[in-house]
Amino acid sequence: EVQLVESGGGLIQPGGSLRLSCAASGFTVSNNYMSWVRQAPGKGLEWVSLIYSGGSTYYADSVKGRFTISRDNSKNTLYLQMNSLRAEDTAVYYCARNLPVTPLGYWGQGTLVTVSS
Amino acid sequence: IVMTQTPLSSPVTLGQPASISCRSSQSLVHSDGNTYLSWLHQRPGQPPRLLIYQISNRFSGVPDRFSGSGAGTDFTLKISRVEAEDVGVYYCMQTTQSWTFGQGTKVEIK
Numbered sequence: 001e002v003q004l005v006e007s008g009g010g011l012i013q014p015g016g017s018l019r020l021s022c023a024a025s026g027f028t029v030s031n032n033y034m035s036w037v038r039q040a041p042g043k044g045l046e047w048v049s050l051i052y053s054g055g056s057t058y059y060a061d062s063v064k065g066r067f068t069i070s071r072d073n074s075k076n077t078l079y080l081q082m083n084s085l086r087a088e089d090t091a092v093y094y095c096a097r098n099l100p101v102t103p104l105g106y107w108g109q110g111t112l113v114t115v116s117s
Numbered sequence: 118i119v120m121t122q123t124p125l126s127s128p129v130t131l132g133q134p135a136s137i138s139c140r141s142s143q144s145l146v147h148s149d150g151n152t153y154l155s156w157l158h159q160r161p162g163q164p165p166r167l168l169i170y171q172i173s174n175r176f177s178g179v180p181d182r183f184s185g186s187g188a189g190t191d192f193t194l195k196i197s198r199v200e201a202e203d204v205g206v207y208y209c210m211q212t213t214q215s216w217t218f219g220q221g222t223k224v225e226i227k
Contacts (some may be wrong), residue, residue, distance in 0.1 A: 044218055044219075045159075045221075047217065101151075102155075104210070105170075108164065
């Protein structure tokens with residue numbers, strides 16, 4: 001069974017850093033392309049970042065240069081390193097597994113990041 | 118690419134059909150010939166789930182009362198007979214050029 005479990009969220013001051021983790025089971029992270037999607041409170045979905053099986057990474061303009069997506073193959077875990085956090089980064093962050101023709105087919109339950117002083 | 122959904126809110130009657138439209142600011146036909154337009158559904162307090170991919174293909178486990186259609190820049194999600202579990206917010210999403218979502222359509226029971 002495919003499972004994705006996010007962790008690492010919390011309250012952080014503006015300008016701070018946080019690393020989110022997404023532990024996967026039931027499949028191999030490095031053989032799939034994986035995404036992070038976020039949802040601000042009461043708002044819609046926003047794609048954040050993507051990593052392909054070959055290692056290529058992509059980012060939304062709103063986080064480019066501040067966020068870094070990566071994975072640890074030995075731990076079968078996806079990460080999102082978030083630096084220079086802003087109030088507008090406050091959101092639930094979801095990780096998702098993509099299949100070749102089915103983006104965002106499997107989702108975790110999300111982890112809440114609150115950026116506030 | 119900007120994705121625009123209509124309506125933003127849709128009161129529906131149980132057992133009746135419902136329809137949501139999604140328009141993209143430019144064609145979603147990829148250079149490989151495919152159109153990467155998906156639909157997702159999010160119930161309150163839950164993560165979204167994929168319903169439809171590449172315009173009209175139902176994802177695993179999705180009931181056949183959900184169907185997708187369209188081409189180019191105009192797409193539609195239809196629910197043939199709305200059930201109580203279908204309430205929530207529906208999003209269209211394109212992955213042809215970067216990834217963008219529509220603003221969401223809230224479906225609620227009258």
